[in-house]
Amino acid sequence: MLPIRPAQAIIRDLGRADYEPVFAAMRAFTDARDPDTTDELWIVEHPPVFTLGLGADRAHLLAGADTPAHGVPVVQTDRGGEVTFHGPGQVVIYLLMDLRRNKPGGKLYARQFVEKIEQAIINVLGAYNLLGERIAGAPGIYIAGGPRKGAKIAALGLKVRGNGCTYHGVSLNVAMDLAPFSWINPCGYAGLETVDMRSMGAEAALADVQQALARELVQQLGSGGAPHNESHNNASNNTTEPHGQAAK
Numbered sequence: 116m117l118p119i120r121p122a123q124a125i126i127r128d129l130g131r132a133d134y135e136p137v138f139a140a141m142r143a144f145t146d147a148r149d150p151d152t153t154d155e156l157w158i159v160e161h162p163p164v165f166t167l168g169l170g171a172d173r174a175h176l177l178a179g180a181d182t183p184a185h186g187v188p189v190v191q192t193d194r195g196g197e198v199t200f201h202g203p204g205q206v207v208i209y210l211l212m213d214l215r216r217n218k219p220g221g222k223l224y225a226r227q228f229v230e231k232i233e234q235a236i237i238n239v240l241g242a243y244n245l246l247g248e249r250i251a252g253a254p255g256i257y258i259a260g261g262p263r264k265g266a267k268i269a270a271l272g273l274k275v276r277g278n279g280c281t282y283h284g285v286s287l288n289v290a291m292d293l294a295p296f297s298w299i300n301p302c303g304y305a306g307l308e309t310v311d312m313r314s315m316g317a318e319a320a321l322a323d324v325q326q327a328l329a330r331e332l333v334q335q336l337g338s339g340g341a342p343h344n345e346s347h348n349n350a351s352n353n354t355t356e357p358h359g360q361a362a363k
Contacts, residue, residue, distance in 0.1 A: 125156070127156070138192060164187060164200070165187055165200055168196035168272055173198075195272050199270050204321060205289060208329055214275070215279035247268060287328060290312065293310070
């Protein structure tokens with residue numbers, strides 16, 4: 116019997132949306148999905164927000180004379196990793212995937228999943244003449260050369276439940292106000308420089324990078340071929356509690 120290929124992934128463009136309703140909707144979607152549920156990628160741009168990983172140390176939220184009173188909300192999440200910042204001008208794509216279903220080459224494992232996400236980011240940066248690289252033990256993508264070598268341009272944080280279903284995802288900095296990254300230790304690393312595509316000399320429309328990264332993720336993750344796009348879907352407010360293990 117030939118293996119059954121999953122339906123092509125649905126890409127949903129949520130526009131600009133507050134973090135907490137989207138977080139609740141991811142959990143609700145994952146609670147409700149079954150082995151036949153189509154994988155989805157949710158594109159979103161968030162208003163300013165700091166998010167904390169499951170085991171994050173709040174000491175990485177900096178305070179003192181060098182940190183202004185900013186009023187940016189802080190949200191505890193159930194993803195892996197430490198603290199990060201989301202804000203306007205940043206591509207955020209949430210990956211609601213089933214790693215255990217049939218895919219080209221068989222099921223994905225968490226480490227392979229992370230590597231494929233990172234490769235998608237590297238490929239998109241390359242299309243804008245930016246060279247990105249991995250750093251062992253520090254998930255995300257970093258500038259690979261020049262005076263800003265080692266600066267972080269993309270982050271990822273995932274939740275992988277025991278049934279192999281994932282949510283949370285990846286962020287790529289395009290054209291942001293980068294100041295809030297100086298008010299935290301990004302991803303738990305004191306003094307880590309954070310850059311965006313604009314500060315690296317690549318001017319790009321956010322919508323173009325959103326679509327390019329979504330397409331590349333679908334290709335890398337092998338989710339059923341050409342994606343189906345749906346724009347500006349509303350996020351659910353279901354707040355069912357998550358379970359399972361977090362993975363960064």
